[in-house]
Amino acid sequence: MKIKELIHNKLSDIFLMVNEISEGLTSNNSPYIKFTFTDGKDSIKGVMWDKSITDIPDISLGSVIKIRTIPKTYKNTLQLTVLQCRTITKGDNVCIEDFIKTSPIKPLDIYNELLTRVSHFENESFKKVVTKLLEDNKDKLLYYPAAKVVHHAIQGGLLYHIYRMYKSGAALADIYKYGIDTELFISGIILHDIGKLNELSSNENGIVEDYSAEGKLLGHIVQGVIMLHDAAMELNIPAEDEMVLKHILISHHGSEENGSPRKPMILEAELLNKLDEMDAIIYQFQDTLSNLEKGEFSENKFFLKNIQIYKHY
Ligand SMILES: [Fe+2]
Numbered sequence: 001m002k003i004k005e006l007i008h009n010k011l012s013d014i015f016l017m018v019n020e021i022s023e024g025l026t027s028n029n030s031p032y033i034k035f036t037f038t039d040g041k042d043s044i045k046g047v048m049w050d051k052s053i054t055d056i057p058d059i060s061l062g063s064v065i066k067i068r069t070i071p072k073t074y075k076n077t078l079q080l081t082v083l084q085c086r087t088i089t090k091g092d093n094v095c096i097e098d099f100i101k102t103s104p105i106k107p108l109d110i111y112n113e114l115l116t117r118v119s120h121f122e123n124e125s126f127k128k129v130v131t132k133l134l135e136d137n138k139d140k141l142l143y144y145p146a147a148k149v150v151h152h153a154i155q156g157g158l159l160y161h162i163y164r165m166y167k168s169g170a171a172l173a174d175i176y177k178y179g180i181d182t183e184l185f186i187s188g189i190i191l192h193d194i195g196k197l198n199e200l201s202s203n204e205n206g207i208v209e210d211y212s213a214e215g216k217l218l219g220h221i222v223q224g225v226i227m228l229h230d231a232a233m234e235l236n237i238p239a240e241d242e243m244v245l246k247h248i249l250i251s252h253h254g255s256e257e258n259g260s261p262r263k264p265m266i267l268e269a270e271l272l273n274k275l276d277e278m279d280a281i282i283y284q285f286q287d288t289l290s291n292l293e294k295g296e297f298s299e300n301k302f303f304l305k306n307i308q309i310y311k312h313y
Pocket residue numbers: 192193220252253
């Protein structure tokens with residue numbers, strides 16, 4: 001059974017992976033467990049009343065479990081009331097890989113394509129520093145998501161986000177041409193979120209357990225600049241090249257309110273900021289649309305200024 005097949009008020013048994021787990025207390029002081037589950041394609045929230053996480057010691061983030069549930073529609077969205085749950089056994093014949101939401105393009109293929117493109121750079125500084133950071137971080141890049149929840153929160157999601165920006169960025173650079181150093185621009189695209197490898201702590205399924213302490217205290221922009229700085233020092237990159245690339249990293253959120261200490265002040269940075277925002281928004285639309293039926297509205301999307309997305313096809 002899949003999430004899409006669940007029906008309001010119908011008792012069902014379903015296998016799902018735990019993507020988020022936390023606990024809370026009702027106003028009567030009784031504990032409950034909150035979940036987000038995935039079947040590998042769709043996600044759904046769930047709640048288990050009168051239980052604490054310690055009551056289900058075998059179940060944690062990333063566990064694939066069997067759930068007995070009565071799905072309920074709440075505020076237009078189906079949620080699961082979990083009645084019973086247990087971890088899977090061999091007899092269930094369930095394959096864990098089927099539950100992992102993963103990049104539609106193989107992370108290793110993206111990684112190799114980026115590395116090959118960079119190997120053809122004429123600018124030695126960008127070639128050396130991007131290659132080093134890609135190679136030094138290969139293991140994590142192959143499974144890291146781009147975020148905990150908002151966009152590209154899937155296995156290999158960070159590389160997939162970079163890839164979409166790289167493809168659309170290459171087209172834009174070709175159209176606009178004047179004032180754009182394509183190699184600097186591509187380097188910025190590849191490195192702009194590299195600090196996320198230290199900001200988030202993700203397991204190999206691309207599920208983020210939490211932000212790291214460094215992530216909470218420094219954030220991925222500062223962490224990315226530190227990684228770039230260290231690599232540039234080691235490689236003896238000319239100061240001007242290092243500076244403009246750092247500028248792209250620190251300005252990629254566009255404004256102070258969004259966490260960037262400087263607004264974009266070079267054309268490549270301006271274009272990258274727009275592209276970054278565009279890709280995150282498009283992903284959220286696509287992810288939401290894939291869970292809607294024709295003629296249906298989504299719930300309010302907090303990260304998209306609270307709009308409801310409509311599926312017209
Ligand atoms: Fe970012």
